[in-house]
Amino acid sequence: MAMLVGCAPAATPEPAAPAEPAAPAEPAAPAEPAAPAEPAAPAQPEAKTYKVALIASLLGDKSFMDSAAAGIKLVNENMPNVETKIIENADVGEQQLAARAMAEQGYDLVVTIGYGSADWTDEIAAAFPDTKFAIVDATLAQPNGTGLVFREDEGSFTVGMVAAMLTKTKKVGYIGGMDVPLLRRFELGYIQGVKYVDPSIEVVSGWIGDFNDANKGKELALTQYQEGVDIIFAAAGKAGEGVLNASKERGLYSIGVDSDQDYLYPGHVITSMMKRVDLSIYGAVQALVAGELSGGTKVFGLKEDGVGMCYLYDIDTEFLDNGPADMAAKMKDEVIPAVKTAVEKIKSGEMCVKDYMEVFPCENPAPEGGMGK
16 A cells, blocks of 8 residues: 655744834923023113202301301212202392292202391292292291201300300400391300309400401400400301401400301310201201101201300310310310210200290200309
């Protein structure tokens, strides 16, 4: 039997494993967006420039007017955003025209000087309500006007004490420029200072009748010295320099006023009754820039460091360095401490100085002979 031998088909090969698909590429990190540009700072408005004018009489008196000019100098040195102008003219009519012109030109502050300028300053202030006005030694009625007034009585009290403690003749003098209430305020304060030390000391008073005649001031001083006065307080502006000159000529002593005048005749001008017109004007300009010059009246007395002998403010040592040794030693060791003690009593209200003009009340006047009590 024939065998049929069949041939078996060949085995089907295993299919190859499919290739692993390539991992998809990681998407690139998105780029950081650029920081937005800082917006430009808005333009700052330029700082305001203020304009200030001082209307003065003749400068060069080394006293009152020069102290006012010194206030403008302080502004120039310390306040770069303030432009200043000083207009100097002895004629009152020209001063009025100048003040009005400054207001018309848009000045922010116009400063005038002296009690005699009050009425016309008020009149101009009323016509220019957007301009600030300030006046030294007077008050103003207009709301845009500020008065800068001083306790000359208190300051003069301090130099009255000096004269009383240093006199060797027990006779001291006072010479005023003009016989007006303001200068009487100086005189009465001086007399009270003298009498507070020693009621028996005589005070001789005289009046030049002018603020500029130094020759007449000198003549009047020489007459007082001839009569036995050995120390004279001169409150007379430029005319007072004649008094100081006479003290040197006679080998005697004097007291200056308003500004530090000790350097004019070292060893003969004992001290000066400082009246800080400079600081009052500087303060008014500061208030203007700060938006705080709001009218009314600013008072400068001992409490405000606005008046008083120059040794209260450590301004100089002319007499201590150049005066007779015995007087200089007494000034340093006895007079200055005694005056400072009295000043503290006035500041605290323990005692007060009577005001000739009766603007400032005084309920506890400094007693005669009170220093020794």
